[in-house]
Amino acid sequence: MWRYDHKLIKRVRLVRRADGYYVQFCVKVDIKESLDPSHTNVGLDVGLKEFYTDSKGNTEPNPRFYRKGEKRLKFYQRRVSRKKKGKAVGHASRTANRKRAINRxxxxHLKISRQREEHxxxxxxxxxxxxxxxxxxxxACRRQDLRVKNLVKNHCLAKSINDxxxxxxRRWLEYFGQKFTRQTVAVNPAYTSQNCSNCGEVVKKSLSTRTHACSCGCVLDSPKATLRERDHNAAINILKRALGTVGHTGTWIIDPNALGDPTSTLPDSGLEEPRWVVD
Incomplete structure (x- = not known):
């Protein structure tokens, strides 16, 4: 903290984690940086098998940090369950052993959480x-959204969705979007998987149907039959919906609150709810 003036420090918090105590400083600084224009746009469709599929057909694998560490978690959970609680002064060693097992x-859990955050x-x-x-x-990216809550109620998907x-x-997308003055747009996901990205016709699909095939001749599939085909179509629709909200066809957006979702996960983002004026 030697590089900052003490007057810039607005808040200090002492936080306890499983691996120790940390001091958090809230400092008022200008984080914005300038980047050269890339002249490219992208739409992202998040999923479970692939973390996301973009409108260019690229995919990012889902690391599944919790699934990979689940065996280790069960091992330590069993150790905690086997430790007995001390009931008298003479059983202080039992309490200490249990505390060490709980801390481990x-x-x-903290390591898995940090891996997910850094990813x-x-x-x-x-x-x-x-x-x-x-x-x-x-x-699909709002914690408080009812769609995610409904998905989590499905016990077959709840663990994978939370993982x-x-x-x-989304939170880091919006943060870096503000930092590097890039435009991030949240759109309504309705029918992004069903509509054809080529002609706009509705092509009904069940969750088990992972290939997009339309009567117009647009077919997105592969011999491996992975998730990228259906999600690739959805990512293209997401990008088109973001750019087509106000008829935008280029890269630059004059009004930072012109497209997509009027709210943000970031405080003081400058985005406001729309107001209707009735004469």
Missing amino acids: LGRT AKRLARCVIHSNDVVAYVRE AGWYQF
């Missing part, structure tokens, strides 16, 4: 650096 379990931060930074406009679905970290990814 907490540190494992979302790294991807968001790369996406923002490479594109002038980044479009993504609104509902994906979609909300962290």
Whole structure:
């Protein structure tokens, strides 16, 4: 903190984590940086098998940090369950052993959480650096959204959805978008997977249908039959919906609140709810 004037420090917090105590400083600084225009736009469709698929057909694999560490978590959870609680002064060693086991379990959870956060931060930074406009679905990335809550109620998907970290990814997208003066647009995801990205015709698909094939001749598939075909079509629709909200066909957006979702996960973002004026 030697590089900052003490007057810039607005708040100091002492935070306890499983691996120790940390001091957090809230400093008022200008974080904005300028980047050269890339003259490219991208739409992102998040998923479970692939973390996201973009409108260019590229995919990012889902690391599944919790799934990979689940075996280790169960091991430490069993150790905690086997430790007995001390009931008298003479059983202080039992209490100490249990506390050590709980701390080891907490540190494992903390490691997984940090891995997920760093993964979302790294991807968001790369996406923002490479594109002038980044479009993504609104509902699928909001923690408080009812669609995500309904999905989490499905016990077959709940663990995978929570492990994906979609909300962290959106939060870092918006943060780096403000830092590097890039435009991030959240759009309504309705029918992005069903509509054809070529002609706009509705092509009904079940969750098990991963290939997009339309009567207009647009076919997005591959011999491997991975998720990228259906999600690739959705990513293209997401980008088109973001750029077509106000008839925008280029890269630059004059009004920072002109497209997509009028709210943001960031405080003091400058985005306001729309107001209707009735004469």
